[in-house]
Amino acid sequence: MRSPPRILTLILLTGLSTVSLNMFVPALPAIAAELGTSYATVSLAIAGYLAVMAVTQMVMGPLSDRFGRRPVMLGALACYVVAASGVALSGSAGAFLGWRMPMAAITAGWVVTLAVVRDTAAPGKAAAIMGTISGAMALAPLLGPLIGGVVAQVLGWRAIFALYAVAGALMLALCWRDFGETRKPAPREPLRASARRLLGDGGFWAFAGCTALSTACFYGYIAGFPAVSEARYGLGEAATGAALGAITGGFMCGAFVSARLAERAGLTRMMLAGRLCAAGGLAGGLIWALAIGPLSAPGLVASVMFVGLGNGLTMPSSNAGAIAAVEGLAGSASGLLGALTVALGAVVTAGVAALVATRPTPAMLLATLLALALAALGAAVIAHRRG
Known part of the structure:
Protein backbone atom coordinates (compact mmCIF):
# COMPACT_ATOMS: atom_id res chain seq x y z
CA MET A 1 0.00 0.00 0.00
CA PHE A 179 -1.89 4.97 5.84
CA GLY A 180 0.19 3.84 2.91
CA GLU A 181 3.95 3.54 3.14
CA THR A 182 5.72 6.83 2.33
CA ARG A 183 9.32 5.99 3.23
CA LYS A 184 11.38 5.95 0.08
CA PRO A 185 13.39 2.74 -0.43
CA ALA A 186 17.03 3.27 0.44
CA PRO A 187 20.01 1.13 1.47
CA ARG A 188 19.97 0.41 5.19
CA GLU A 189 22.61 2.34 7.06
CA PRO A 190 24.20 1.08 10.30
CA LEU A 191 22.54 2.70 13.30
CA ARG A 192 25.84 4.11 14.55
CA ALA A 193 26.47 5.85 11.23
CA SER A 194 22.92 7.24 11.16
CA ALA A 195 23.24 8.55 14.70
CA ARG A 196 26.59 10.14 13.89
CA ARG A 197 25.14 11.92 10.84
CA LEU A 198 22.15 13.26 12.77
CA LEU A 199 23.87 14.22 16.01
CA GLY A 200 26.71 15.92 14.14
CA ASP A 201 24.50 18.09 11.96
CA GLY A 202 24.49 21.71 13.12
CA GLY A 203 21.48 22.59 11.01
CA PHE A 204 19.35 20.02 12.79
CA TRP A 205 20.34 21.38 16.20
CA ALA A 206 19.56 24.98 15.18
CA PHE A 207 16.06 24.10 13.96
CA ALA A 208 15.41 21.66 16.81
CA GLY A 209 16.70 24.12 19.40
CA CYS A 210 14.30 26.76 18.10
CA THR A 211 11.36 24.35 18.39
CA ALA A 212 12.33 23.14 21.87
CA LEU A 213 12.96 26.62 23.29
CA SER A 214 9.77 27.99 21.75
CA THR A 215 7.77 25.17 23.33
CA ALA A 216 9.61 25.69 26.63
CA CYS A 217 8.35 29.28 26.67
CA PHE A 218 4.79 27.92 26.49
CA TYR A 219 5.46 25.44 29.31
CA GLY A 220 7.01 28.20 31.38
CA TYR A 221 3.85 30.27 31.19
CA ILE A 222 1.67 27.29 32.11
CA ALA A 223 3.90 26.59 35.12
CA GLY A 224 4.31 30.17 36.33
CA PHE A 225 1.03 31.98 35.71
CA PRO A 226 -1.07 30.21 38.38
CA ALA A 227 1.32 31.41 41.10
CA VAL A 228 1.19 34.98 39.80
CA SER A 229 -2.57 34.77 39.44
CA GLU A 230 -3.03 33.72 43.05
CA ALA A 231 -0.51 36.13 44.57
CA ARG A 232 -1.18 39.28 42.52
CA TYR A 233 -4.57 39.07 40.89
CA GLY A 234 -6.66 36.77 43.05
CA LEU A 235 -8.26 35.17 40.00
CA GLY A 236 -10.54 32.20 40.48
CA GLU A 237 -9.91 28.81 38.93
CA ALA A 238 -12.14 29.48 35.92
CA ALA A 239 -10.49 32.82 35.14
CA THR A 240 -7.03 31.33 35.58
CA GLY A 241 -7.94 28.52 33.21
CA ALA A 242 -9.18 31.00 30.62
CA ALA A 243 -5.95 32.97 30.92
CA LEU A 244 -3.92 29.81 30.43
CA GLY A 245 -5.96 28.91 27.36
CA ALA A 246 -5.38 32.29 25.73
CA ILE A 247 -1.88 31.30 24.65
CA THR A 248 -3.35 28.38 22.71
CA GLY A 249 -5.68 30.78 20.91
CA GLY A 250 -2.66 32.79 19.84
CA PHE A 251 -0.95 29.62 18.62
CA MET A 252 -3.92 28.67 16.46
CA CYS A 253 -3.85 32.10 14.80
CA GLY A 254 -0.12 31.82 14.12
CA ALA A 255 -0.46 28.29 12.73
CA PHE A 256 -3.28 29.50 10.46
CA VAL A 257 -0.96 32.17 9.05
CA SER A 258 1.88 29.65 8.67
CA ALA A 259 -0.32 27.34 6.63
CA ARG A 260 -0.77 30.14 4.10
CA LEU A 261 2.59 31.91 4.07
CA ALA A 262 5.30 29.39 4.97
CA GLU A 263 5.84 28.02 1.47
CA ARG A 264 6.29 31.49 -0.03
CA ALA A 265 8.16 33.16 2.82
CA GLY A 266 10.64 30.35 3.52
CA LEU A 267 11.38 28.43 6.69
CA THR A 268 13.87 30.68 8.44
CA ARG A 269 12.00 33.91 7.67
CA MET A 270 8.87 32.48 9.27
CA MET A 271 10.93 31.40 12.26
CA LEU A 272 12.48 34.83 12.68
CA ALA A 273 9.10 36.53 12.35
CA GLY A 274 7.64 34.25 15.00
CA ARG A 275 10.49 34.69 17.45
CA LEU A 276 10.49 38.49 17.05
CA CYS A 277 6.74 38.48 17.64
CA ALA A 278 7.10 36.47 20.85
CA ALA A 279 10.06 38.45 22.18
CA GLY A 280 8.44 41.78 21.25
CA GLY A 281 5.21 41.02 23.08
CA LEU A 282 7.04 39.87 26.22
CA ALA A 283 9.45 42.83 26.14
CA GLY A 284 6.53 45.25 25.83
CA GLY A 285 4.80 43.77 28.84
CA LEU A 286 8.01 43.73 30.88
CA ILE A 287 8.81 47.38 30.07
CA TRP A 288 5.30 48.35 31.11
CA ALA A 289 5.60 46.45 34.40
CA LEU A 290 9.00 47.94 35.25
CA ALA A 291 8.75 51.51 33.91
CA ILE A 292 5.09 52.50 33.82
CA GLY A 293 3.25 50.72 36.60
CA PRO A 294 1.62 47.49 37.76
CA LEU A 295 0.60 45.24 34.89
CA SER A 296 -3.01 44.08 35.02
CA ALA A 297 -4.02 40.48 34.44
CA PRO A 298 -5.41 41.30 30.94
CA GLY A 299 -2.15 43.12 30.17
CA LEU A 300 -0.06 40.12 31.18
CA VAL A 301 -2.24 37.74 29.17
CA ALA A 302 -2.07 40.05 26.15
CA SER A 303 1.73 40.05 26.33
CA VAL A 304 1.88 36.28 26.53
CA MET A 305 -0.57 35.82 23.66
CA PHE A 306 2.29 36.99 21.46
CA VAL A 307 4.17 33.87 22.59
CA GLY A 308 1.35 31.70 21.29
CA LEU A 309 1.14 33.69 18.05
CA GLY A 310 4.91 33.53 17.62
CA ASN A 311 5.02 29.81 18.27
CA GLY A 312 2.33 29.25 15.66
CA LEU A 313 4.42 31.19 13.15
CA THR A 314 7.69 29.50 14.12
CA MET A 315 7.13 25.86 14.89
CA PRO A 316 5.71 24.50 11.61
CA SER A 317 8.82 25.86 9.89
CA SER A 318 11.33 24.89 12.57
CA ASN A 319 9.85 21.38 12.69
CA ALA A 320 10.02 21.10 8.90
CA GLY A 321 13.62 22.30 8.92
CA ALA A 322 14.67 19.87 11.63
CA ILE A 323 13.26 16.77 9.97
CA ALA A 324 14.64 17.79 6.57
CA ALA A 325 18.13 18.59 7.85
CA VAL A 326 19.63 15.12 7.28
CA GLU A 327 18.68 13.20 4.17
CA GLY A 328 17.06 9.82 4.77
CA LEU A 329 16.64 10.28 8.54
CA ALA A 330 13.32 12.10 8.79
CA GLY A 331 11.96 9.60 11.31
CA SER A 332 15.05 9.66 13.50
CA ALA A 333 15.16 13.45 13.39
CA SER A 334 11.47 13.62 14.29
CA GLY A 335 11.97 11.30 17.25
CA LEU A 336 14.99 13.17 18.59
CA LEU A 337 13.20 16.49 18.09
CA GLY A 338 10.22 15.26 20.10
CA ALA A 339 12.37 13.85 22.89
CA LEU A 340 14.39 17.06 23.13
CA THR A 341 11.23 19.15 23.28
CA VAL A 342 9.64 17.03 26.01
CA ALA A 343 12.83 16.88 28.09
CA LEU A 344 13.48 20.62 27.93
CA GLY A 345 9.81 21.30 28.63
CA ALA A 346 9.96 19.19 31.78
CA VAL A 347 13.10 21.00 33.02
CA VAL A 348 11.68 24.44 32.27
CA THR A 349 8.34 23.63 33.89
CA ALA A 350 10.05 22.67 37.15
CA GLY A 351 12.52 25.57 37.00
CA VAL A 352 10.01 28.31 36.24
CA ALA A 353 7.57 27.03 38.86
CA ALA A 354 10.32 27.15 41.51
CA LEU A 355 11.62 30.54 40.39
CA VAL A 356 8.27 32.29 40.17
CA ALA A 357 7.20 30.79 43.51
CA THR A 358 9.99 32.77 45.19
CA ARG A 359 8.80 36.02 43.61
CA PRO A 360 5.34 35.67 42.06
CA THR A 361 5.22 38.94 40.12
CA PRO A 362 4.30 39.65 36.49
CA ALA A 363 7.77 41.12 35.92
CA MET A 364 9.52 37.96 37.12
CA LEU A 365 7.36 35.72 34.93
CA LEU A 366 7.77 37.95 31.87
CA ALA A 367 11.54 38.26 32.36
CA THR A 368 11.89 34.48 32.59
CA LEU A 369 9.79 33.90 29.48
CA LEU A 370 11.66 36.65 27.61
CA ALA A 371 14.98 34.91 28.32
CA LEU A 372 13.62 31.72 26.76
CA ALA A 373 12.17 33.65 23.80
CA LEU A 374 15.50 35.34 23.15
CA ALA A 375 17.30 32.00 23.28
CA ALA A 376 14.84 30.66 20.70
CA LEU A 377 15.45 33.76 18.59
CA GLY A 378 19.17 33.06 18.75
CA ALA A 379 18.59 29.52 17.45
CA ALA A 380 16.45 30.93 14.62
CA VAL A 381 19.21 33.38 13.69
CA ILE A 382 21.73 30.53 13.54
CA ALA A 383 19.38 28.50 11.33
CA HIS A 384 18.87 31.52 9.06
CA ARG A 385 22.60 32.12 8.68
CA ARG A 386 23.24 28.47 7.88
CA GLY A 387 20.43 28.50 5.30
Missing part, protein backbone atom coordinates in the same frame (compact mmCIF):
# COMPACT_ATOMS: atom_id res chain seq x y z
CA ARG A 2 1.73 3.19 -1.20
CA SER A 3 -0.91 5.95 -1.13
CA PRO A 4 0.00 8.51 1.57
CA PRO A 5 -2.47 9.20 4.39
CA ARG A 6 -4.88 12.07 4.02
CA ILE A 7 -4.28 15.17 6.11
CA LEU A 8 -7.40 14.44 8.19
CA THR A 9 -5.88 11.12 9.24
CA LEU A 10 -2.69 12.87 10.30
CA ILE A 11 -4.66 15.48 12.27
CA LEU A 12 -6.61 12.77 14.09
CA LEU A 13 -3.42 10.87 14.92
CA THR A 14 -1.70 13.93 16.39
CA GLY A 15 -4.87 14.91 18.23
CA LEU A 16 -5.14 11.46 19.84
CA SER A 17 -1.49 11.69 20.86
CA THR A 18 -2.20 15.03 22.58
CA VAL A 19 -5.42 14.15 24.42
CA SER A 20 -3.82 10.94 25.67
CA LEU A 21 -1.71 13.11 27.95
CA ASN A 22 -4.36 15.31 29.55
CA MET A 23 -7.95 14.09 29.05
CA PHE A 24 -8.01 12.06 32.28
CA VAL A 25 -6.42 14.78 34.47
CA PRO A 26 -9.75 15.98 35.98
CA ALA A 27 -10.34 12.43 37.24
CA LEU A 28 -7.04 12.06 39.13
CA PRO A 29 -8.60 12.55 42.60
CA ALA A 30 -11.28 9.94 41.84
CA ILE A 31 -8.65 7.50 40.55
CA ALA A 32 -6.57 7.91 43.71
CA ALA A 33 -9.63 7.40 45.93
CA GLU A 34 -10.85 4.26 44.16
CA LEU A 35 -7.42 2.63 43.96
CA GLY A 36 -6.63 3.47 47.59
CA THR A 37 -3.47 5.45 46.92
CA SER A 38 -2.25 9.04 47.09
CA TYR A 39 -2.80 11.78 44.56
CA ALA A 40 0.98 12.05 44.17
CA THR A 41 1.18 8.40 43.15
CA VAL A 42 -1.48 8.57 40.44
CA SER A 43 0.07 11.84 39.24
CA LEU A 44 2.96 9.71 38.02
CA ALA A 45 0.58 8.87 35.19
CA ILE A 46 1.54 12.32 33.89
CA ALA A 47 5.16 12.85 34.96
CA GLY A 48 6.21 9.25 34.36
CA TYR A 49 4.33 9.19 31.09
CA LEU A 50 6.27 12.24 29.88
CA ALA A 51 9.55 10.49 30.64
CA VAL A 52 8.45 7.33 28.82
CA MET A 53 7.14 9.47 25.98
CA ALA A 54 10.56 11.07 25.47
CA VAL A 55 12.25 7.66 25.25
CA THR A 56 9.49 6.26 23.03
CA GLN A 57 9.90 9.05 20.50
CA MET A 58 13.63 8.37 20.25
CA VAL A 59 12.86 4.72 19.50
CA MET A 60 9.88 5.15 17.16
CA GLY A 61 11.68 7.56 14.86
CA PRO A 62 14.64 5.31 13.94
CA LEU A 63 12.31 2.30 13.70
CA SER A 64 10.19 4.13 11.14
CA ASP A 65 13.33 4.94 9.13
CA ARG A 66 14.43 1.31 9.17
CA PHE A 67 11.16 -0.60 8.82
CA GLY A 68 8.77 1.98 7.37
CA ARG A 69 6.14 4.41 8.60
CA ARG A 70 3.13 2.12 8.16
CA PRO A 71 4.21 -0.89 10.28
CA VAL A 72 5.45 1.34 13.10
CA MET A 73 2.20 3.32 13.16
CA LEU A 74 -0.01 0.23 13.08
CA GLY A 75 2.06 -1.50 15.76
CA ALA A 76 1.99 1.60 17.99
CA LEU A 77 -1.79 1.86 17.71
CA ALA A 78 -2.25 -1.83 18.54
CA CYS A 79 -0.06 -1.40 21.64
CA TYR A 80 -2.02 1.69 22.63
CA VAL A 81 -5.38 -0.11 22.42
CA VAL A 82 -4.17 -2.98 24.60
CA ALA A 83 -2.59 -0.64 27.16
CA ALA A 84 -5.64 1.64 27.41
CA SER A 85 -7.86 -1.41 27.92
CA GLY A 86 -5.52 -2.58 30.67
CA VAL A 87 -5.77 0.77 32.47
CA ALA A 88 -9.57 0.68 32.26
CA LEU A 89 -9.59 -2.75 33.93
CA SER A 90 -6.81 -2.14 36.48
CA GLY A 91 -7.57 -2.84 40.12
CA SER A 92 -4.53 -1.38 41.83
CA ALA A 93 -2.24 1.62 41.55
CA GLY A 94 0.59 -0.59 40.32
CA ALA A 95 -1.54 -2.03 37.53
CA PHE A 96 -2.86 1.42 36.68
CA LEU A 97 0.64 2.86 36.25
CA GLY A 98 1.99 -0.33 34.66
CA TRP A 99 -0.59 -0.22 31.87
CA ARG A 100 -0.53 3.56 31.59
CA MET A 101 3.13 3.77 30.52
CA PRO A 102 2.82 1.67 27.31
CA MET A 103 0.10 4.07 26.17
CA ALA A 104 3.04 6.34 25.29
CA ALA A 105 3.29 4.31 22.08
CA ILE A 106 0.72 6.73 20.67
CA THR A 107 3.45 9.38 20.48
CA ALA A 108 4.27 7.64 17.21
CA GLY A 109 1.24 9.55 15.95
CA TRP A 110 3.25 12.78 16.10
CA VAL A 111 6.71 11.39 15.29
CA VAL A 112 5.58 9.42 12.25
CA THR A 113 3.28 12.23 11.07
CA LEU A 114 6.25 14.61 10.85
CA ALA A 115 8.22 11.99 8.92
CA VAL A 116 5.30 11.34 6.55
CA VAL A 117 4.94 15.05 5.81
CA ARG A 118 8.66 15.25 5.04
CA ASP A 119 8.44 12.15 2.83
CA THR A 120 5.68 13.64 0.72
CA ALA A 121 6.53 17.37 0.54
CA ALA A 122 9.46 19.73 0.11
CA PRO A 123 10.44 21.68 3.25
CA GLY A 124 8.42 24.81 2.40
CA LYS A 125 5.30 22.86 1.54
CA ALA A 126 5.88 20.63 4.57
CA ALA A 127 5.85 23.71 6.84
CA ALA A 128 2.53 24.81 5.34
CA ILE A 129 1.03 21.35 5.91
CA MET A 130 2.35 21.31 9.47
CA GLY A 131 0.75 24.69 10.04
CA THR A 132 -2.61 23.22 9.08
CA ILE A 133 -2.10 20.14 11.28
CA SER A 134 -0.84 22.20 14.24
CA GLY A 135 -3.69 24.67 14.04
CA ALA A 136 -6.28 21.89 14.05
CA MET A 137 -4.64 19.79 16.76
CA ALA A 138 -4.34 22.84 19.05
CA LEU A 139 -7.98 22.21 19.93
CA ALA A 140 -7.01 18.91 21.58
CA PRO A 141 -5.43 20.34 24.78
CA LEU A 142 -8.42 22.66 25.15
CA LEU A 143 -11.15 20.07 24.61
CA GLY A 144 -9.42 17.05 26.20
CA PRO A 145 -9.80 17.96 29.89
CA LEU A 146 -13.32 19.26 29.29
CA ILE A 147 -14.45 16.00 27.67
CA GLY A 148 -12.61 13.94 30.27
CA GLY A 149 -14.26 15.80 33.14
CA VAL A 150 -17.75 15.25 31.72
CA VAL A 151 -17.11 11.55 30.99
CA ALA A 152 -15.66 10.97 34.47
CA GLN A 153 -18.55 12.70 36.19
CA VAL A 154 -21.21 10.82 34.24
CA LEU A 155 -19.63 7.39 33.70
CA GLY A 156 -16.61 7.23 36.00
CA TRP A 157 -12.89 7.50 35.35
CA ARG A 158 -12.58 4.04 33.78
CA ALA A 159 -14.81 5.21 30.95
CA ILE A 160 -12.12 7.71 29.93
CA PHE A 161 -9.64 4.92 29.29
CA ALA A 162 -12.31 2.83 27.61
CA LEU A 163 -12.84 5.82 25.34
CA TYR A 164 -9.10 5.94 24.68
CA ALA A 165 -9.20 2.25 23.71
CA VAL A 166 -12.18 2.73 21.39
CA ALA A 167 -10.57 5.79 19.78
CA GLY A 168 -7.33 3.85 19.30
CA ALA A 169 -9.18 0.92 17.71
CA LEU A 170 -10.99 3.26 15.33
CA MET A 171 -7.71 4.93 14.41
CA LEU A 172 -6.13 1.52 13.82
CA ALA A 173 -8.94 0.64 11.41
CA LEU A 174 -8.62 4.01 9.67
CA CYS A 175 -4.84 3.74 9.34
CA TRP A 176 -5.13 0.19 8.00
CA ARG A 177 -7.09 1.65 5.08
CA ASP A 178 -5.53 5.11 4.82
